[in-house]
Amino acid sequence: MVHYTLQITAHMENVKTLEPMGGCDDPNSLFYFKLKCDNCLEVTPKEVCISLDELVPIPNSRDHANLFEKCKTCEEEGYIKMVPGEGRPLTGEDSEEERYAPLMCFDCHGWVPLELSFLGPQWRVESVSGTVYENVDLSQGEWAEFDEKGNCPVAIANLRSRFVLEPKAEELKDPYLASSTVDKVAVKSLPVVGS
Numbered sequence: 313m314v315h316y317t318l319q320i321t322a323h324m325e326n327v328k329t330l331e332p333m334g335g336c337d338d339p340n341s342l343f344y345f346k347l348k349c350d351n352c353l354e355v356t357p358k359e360v361c362i363s364l365d366e367l368v369p370i371p372n373s374r375d376h377a378n379l380f381e382k383c384k385t386c387e388e389e390g391y392i393k394m395v396p397g398e399g400r401p402l403t404g405e406d407s408e409e410e411r412y413a414p415l416m417c418f419d420c421h422g423w424v425p426l427e428l429s430f431l432g433p434q435w436r437v438e439s440v441s442g443t444v445y446e447n448v449d450l451s452q453g454e455w456a457e458f459d460e461k462g463n464c465p466v467a468i469a470n471l472r473s474r475f476v477l478e479p480k481a482e483e484l485k486d487p488y489l490a491s492s493t494v495d496k497v498a499v500k501s502l503p504v505v506g507s
């Protein structure tokens with residue numbers, strides 16, 4: 313299993329939360345991104361579209377995936393399964409601390425996900441005063457409104473995304489790899505096995 317977590321962040325002004333319209337696990341949410349073939353490293357010219365709602369059979373198995381795609385260059389076949397239940401909204405606090413929020417997890421076989429495109433008016437924004445904006449279009453990477461209730465501007469800018477390869481379970485048991493702030497000096501001073 314190769315798990316990639318899609319994470320997003322943005323500069324947000326007077327925004328409490330940003331999330332897909334029906335929440336992170338909305339079956340109708342469409343994710344558009346390019347793929348890199350694990351075999352020949354070729355990148356698909358266009359974004360693929362994937363959603364929880366869409367299930368396709370995996371050939372020669374009884375299993376299903378949310379996307380099945382054959383590489384046009386090397387003809388290797390691969391598939392992607394979405395793993396719901398791992399996401400949460402991006403909050404104003406995340407934005408202040410320049411933290412990414414996880415949206416969705418993808419179990420990838422034969423493909424590496426790249427470059428999410430924020431296509432479609434499918435975002436829900438809640439301002440700090442509680443005003444809810446629906447079907448927000450973030451395809452330009454920014455958005456702004458004036459919140460009458462809170463008497464303040466609400467804005468999103470510099471929207472970014474990344475796919476993060478999840479560490480394997482055995483790596484998490486290693487205290488040096490489990491820590492996100494690994495002390496480089498400590499790592500260097502470790503005895504090198506086999507030399």
Ligand SMILES: [Zn+2]
Binds near residue numbers: 349351352384385388
């Ligand atoms: Zn290929």
